[in-house]
Amino acid sequence: MTKLSVNINKIATLRNSRGGDMPNVIQFAKDAQRFGAEGITIHPRPDERHIRYQDARDLKSVVYTEYNIEGNPVKSFIDLVLSVKPTQVTLVPDAEDAITSNAGWDTIKHKDFLIDVVKEFQQNNIRTSIFVDPDLKQIEGAKLTGTDRIELYTESFAHEYSLGNENAIKPFTASAELAHNLGLGLNAGHDLALDNIQFFKQNTPYLLEVSIGHALISESLYLGVENVIQMYLNKLK
Numbered sequence: 001m002t003k004l005s006v007n008i009n010k011i012a013t014l015r016n017s018r019g020g021d022m023p024n025v026i027q028f029a030k031d032a033q034r035f036g037a038e039g040i041t042i043h044p045r046p047d048e049r050h051i052r053y054q055d056a057r058d059l060k061s062v063v064y065t066e067y068n069i070e071g072n073p074v075k076s077f078i079d080l081v082l083s084v085k086p087t088q089v090t091l092v093p094d095a096e097d098a099i100t101s102n103a104g105w106d107t108i109k110h111k112d113f114l115i116d117v118v119k120e121f122q123q124n125n126i127r128t129s130i131f132v133d134p135d136l137k138q139i140e141g142a143k144l145t146g147t148d149r150i151e152l153y154t155e156s157f158a159h160e161y162s163l164g165n166e167n168a169i170k171p172f173t174a175s176a177e178l179a180h181n182l183g184l185g186l187n188a189g190h191d192l193a194l195d196n197i198q199f200f201k202q203n204t205p206y207l208l209e210v211s212i213g214h215a216l217i218s219e220s221l222y223l224g225v226e227n228v229i230q231m232y233l234n235k236l237k
């Protein structure tokens with residue numbers, strides 16, 4: 001069974017573009033869970049250009065499924081996560097000015113730092129996950145940090161699969177096998193979408209959770225737009 005955690009960053013991005021409170025991220029999280037989402041993911045960045053630190057605090061009381069907070073463990077992020085106490089924290093090495101996450105951790109180079117951060121979250125009963133590329137050496141390195149899980153960075157798969165290259169799944173299958181053998185739980189995310197998720201799932205054993213945002217929100221717009229245009233036309237009759 002693979003859980004679907006809905007990343008709601010894009011809802012906050014849309015809200016922030018007009019400065020008001022539409023769409024309301026709290027209501028969206030409630031509705032996503034009502035519609036079946038098995039988790040809510042957010043990825044606050046230090047500049048708060050989409051989900052804000054206050055959103056992370058406000059969501060705590062409404063997320064009754066699995067609450068996953070992703071981000072680079074700078075001091076402000078660590079303090080936020082320790083105060084909110086989500087189900088899971090996913091450590092992502094994103095630069096402040098990155099448009100979106102664009103690489104996994106070098107778990108060998110940053111081993112000592114990751115050991116300390118993982119320990120601090122675990123001591124506060126927060127499950128940890130480390131964002132990594134599908135690289136066996138990096139997964140072995142992740143194991144040495146003491147983390148509970150890893151999250152495989154799926155951008156390379158999504159991109160190559162969209163070009164017809166099914167072999168792009170191979171490093172992910174091997175990574176999943178290794179993670180399982182090492183006793184690491186397995187999550188995955190980034191650019192997963194309706195047109196690639198089934199193939200990914202079928203070829204990635206032991207997959208506990210996927211977090212999906214950008215495509216899921218975009219697809220929801222497309223799949224809902226006909227209905228909404230018809231509703232406007234009806235009101236204008």
Ligand SMILES: CC(=O)[C@@H](O)[C@H](O)COP(=O)(O)O
Pocket residue numbers: 007009010042043050070092099100101131189190213214
């Ligand atoms: C770690 C990861 O791949 C996601 O958290 C991704 O960064 C989504 O965040 P944005 O929606 O802000 O790009």
Ligand SMILES: NCC(=O)COP(=O)(O)O
Pocket residue numbers: 007041070151188189190191192211212213214215216
């Ligand atoms: N961890 C990945 C995530 O939360 C969503 O990534 P994306 O679907 O917005 O690319």
